[in-house]
Amino acid sequence: MLDLSLDAVALTAALVDVPSVSGDEAAIAGLIEDALRRYPALTVERDGNVVLARTDLARSQRLVLAGHLDTVPIAGNLPSTNDGERLHGVGTSDMKSGNAVFLRIAHLVGTGALDPSVDLTWVFYDCEEVEATRNGLGRLARERPDVLAGDLALLGEGSNGGIEGGCQGTLRAEIRTSGIRAHSARGWLGSNAIHSLAPVLSTLAEYEARAVEVDGLTYREGLNAVGVSGGVAGNVIPDEAVVTVNFRFAPDRSALEAEAHVREVFAGYEVTVVDLAPPARPGLDSPLVARFAAVVGTPAEPKYGWTDVARFGELGVPALNFGPGDPNLAHKPEEYVLLSRIEQAERILVEFLTQ
Numbered sequence: 001m002l003d004l005s006l007d008a009v010a011l012t013a014a015l016v017d018v019p020s021v022s023g024d025e026a027a028i029a030g031l032i033e034d035a036l037r038r039y040p041a042l043t044v045e046r047d048g049n050v051v052l053a054r055t056d057l058a059r060s061q062r063l064v065l066a067g068h069l070d071t072v073p074i075a076g077n078l079p080s081t082n083d084g085e086r087l088h089g090v091g092t093s094d095m096k097s098g099n100a101v102f103l104r105i106a107h108l109v110g111t112g113a114l115d116p117s118v119d120l121t122w123v124f125y126d127c128e129e130v131e132a133t134r135n136g137l138g139r140l141a142r143e144r145p146d147v148l149a150g151d152l153a154l155l156g157e158g159s160n161g162g163i164e165g166g167c168q169g170t171l172r173a174e175i176r177t178s179g180i181r182a183h184s185a186r187g188w189l190g191s192n193a194i195h196s197l198a199p200v201l202s203t204l205a206e207y208e209a210r211a212v213e214v215d216g217l218t219y220r221e222g223l224n225a226v227g228v229s230g231g232v233a234g235n236v237i238p239d240e241a242v243v244t245v246n247f248r249f250a251p252d253r254s255a256l257e258a259e260a261h262v263r264e265v266f267a268g269y270e271v272t273v274v275d276l277a278p279p280a281r282p283g284l285d286s287p288l289v290a291r292f293a294a295v296v297g298t299p300a301e302p303k304y305g306w307t308d309v310a311r312f313g314e315l316g317v318p319a320l321n322f323g324p325g326d327p328n329l330a331h332k333p334e335e336y337v338l339l340s341r342i343e344q345a346e347r348i349l350v351e352f353l354t355q
Contacts, residue, residue, distance in 0.1 A: 004110075009087060009342050011100040011103060012092065012100040013087055015099055016078070020069050022134075024070075025049040028069050035103070036053045039106065047136075047144075049126035050123065050139075051123075051124040051125075055109060055120045061118045061152075061288060062120070062121060063119070063121070063353075064120075064123060065102040065105065065120065066124075066155050068125055070129050072090065075090065077089050087342075088334070092337040093327070093330055094327075095156045095158060097156075101342065114353060117353060125140070131275075132277060137308050138308075141311045148312065149315070149317065151318070152292065152319070153317050154319070156323040157307050158324070158325025159322055159327065161296075161345050161348070163298070164322075165302060165320060166251045166303055167321070168219060169278050169306065171246070172246050172273070173245050174271070175266050176240065176242050176269070178239060179237065179239045181239040183235060196241065201243065203266065204224065209223060214302075215281055215282040221249050248304075248306075251281045251282070253279070255276050259276060288318070303321050307321055324344065324345040326341075
């Protein structure tokens with residue numbers, strides 16, 4: 001059993017100690033589902049390995065609290081350990097500490113200890129750390145967008161207890177060159193596709209990335225090679241070579257505009273887009289966002305990276321990244337979260353919900 005009456009630090013440790021590598025979230029989803037069903041004030045539903053809960057208090061606005069249940073593969077960092085200042089273990093920052101804070105809110109609302117000024121929806125979902133086609137929140141956005149409706153969504157992604165607005169879009173593309181095979185002892189009879197990559201690499205090295213302000217936040221873009229492949233054998237001139245590039249783009253570009261930009265940069269080459277996810281604008285002009293930001297009390301920062309706030313953005317729901325974890329520690333074997341950040345995040349949410 002998962003006891004949501006535990007303090008947020010102890011609850012984080014309990015969640016961390018349930019292994020939930022992407023694709024293996026059934027156990028933790030079941031524990032959370034059972035825990036939430038103990039509160040008659042909440043309507044709870046299981047959809048695959050997604051757990052949904054909601055209040056229906058006839059409030060004029062609705063806040064969505066969303067967090068992914070999965071972690072990257074375990075790297076000798078389970079079970080969790082608490083040194084009195086930090087909680088160490090896989091998923092502590094990304095993002096079981098955020099989930100613990102959201103579950104604490106469910107406990108306070110469910111027991112009547114907290115009478116929130118808005119209605120609440122909780123979404124705990126699977127497969128965020130793997131390919132987008134498996135993402136549980138993405139599936140809901142496609143199949144059941146109504147359950148994600150709200151006036152503001154908070155993603156429990158690590159933000160050091162502050163606000164990170166919006167997110168970058170991400171595009172991966174393969175830039176392919178062709179040549180003619182030949183024996184390497186008679187290379188002049190062929191055409192080396194790997195050598196033909198030289199102008200592509202020069203273009204990347206000389207590329208000047210934009211820094212652009214969107215809704216008061218400055219996003220830095222980046223276009224980088226993340227992989228190179230080619231070659232047939234040690235004695236063959238290769239007839240094909242590929243550079244895989246990753247374009248992280250600011251939320252003033254649409255996904256289609258980002259793709260057009262990459263194709264323009266590599267005009268004359270065969271370009272195959274293999275992955276594309278849109279960005280999300282910060283949405284800081286929303287009144288409910290402004291209210292939340294005032295409670296947090298520190299300036300919003302841009303989100304460098306892609307998160308599921310983009311899915312809410314596509315549905316027209318303003319969304320922020322807000323969690324106690326440190327994004328710089330995500331996916332590292334030495335991942336940890338500060339205990340003080342967990343406690344602070346809960347205090348901020350309680351204060352916001354009682355305004």
